Amino acid sequence: MDTIELQQTLPEVFAGRDGIVSDVWHRQMAFQKGKMYLIEAASGTGKSSLCSFIYGYRTDYQGIITFDGENVRKLTVKQWTDIRKRSLGMLFQELRLFGELTAWENVQLKNGLTGFCRKQQVKDWFEQLGIADKWDVKAARMSYGQQQRVAFVRMLCQPADFFFLDEPVSHLDDGNGQIMARILKEEAARQGAGVIVTSIGKHLPLEYDRVLSL
Template sequence: MHVIELQQVLPEVFAGNDRITSDVWHRQLAFQKGQKYLVEAASGTGKSSLCSFIYGYRKDYQGILSFDGENIRNISVSRWVEIRKRSLSMLFQELRLFEELTAWENVQLKNNLTGYKKRSEIRQWFEELGIADKWDRKVGQMSFGQQQRVAFIRSLCQPFDFIFLDEPISHLDDGNGRCMARILTEEAARQGAGIIVTSIGKHLELAYDRVLSL
């Protein structure tokens, strides 16, 4: 996948609102592989909806959203499985971790599907992000900031052309934020992938190619 294109896309809930001012909604916009994007937004402007639309999780929008020129509404369930396994990674704001499983078990679920990372590589990320001692801790017993780091590591356990991160450091200190930015930059560069980060204020410090206002 090389281009994600939005053509006059608008959440249905915003239909009829003529006062929307946005670099994303109701515009012609293309996210290019290999580029870094920051989508800045106020709460309630639809940033999480944007992620869900692109991930194919929700379809309550107007306009056309396409991958390399193909309308994603035409993509079959089986192809979505492969896209989410090989081309598109997502770190949702609400994380979507299994609280009854340990940190390692949550990451292992993804990695078993893709076979992408060695256990030693994952262990190293746990070390670098300061959660090595939480490896066998149930996620439900961890702080939200610790859970964010687990979900981040899980999102890297697959090949991807684009990775979306919805408010990935809202509960992290600056040191862990910088560490996450470094790991993300290295992994995306290795794959020549695009990065799209959303934020309502605090955001990953990356060398963004474009900053968009939602």
């Protein structure tokens, strides 16, 4: 996948609003593979909705979203499965970890499907992110910031044309944010992937090609 394009896309709940000012909503714009984008947003402007639209979890929007020119509304369940497995890595704001599973078990759920990363690579990322001691700890017993780092590693355990991260550093200190940014930059460069990050204030410190206002 080389291009994600939005054509006059707008959440249906916004349809009755006048004077929407946005670089994304109700415009024609595209995300290109290999580029880095920051989407700055205020609460209630549809940031998490955008993530769900692009990932195919929700379809309650007007307009068109395309992957390399193909309308995503026409994708089959199998096509969506392949895209989520091979092309689109997503870190949701709410993380979607299983609290009863350990950090490693949560990561292995993804890596077992893709077979993308060696176990030692995952351990190295845990070490760099300061959560090596949480390997066998259940997610429910971890802080939110620790869970964010686990979910981040899980996202990396797949091939990707785009990485989409929704407020990935909201509960991290600057040091861990810098480490996450470095790992993401390295992995995106290795795969030639695009990076799309959302923020309502604190954002992942990367050299963005474009900063958009939602």
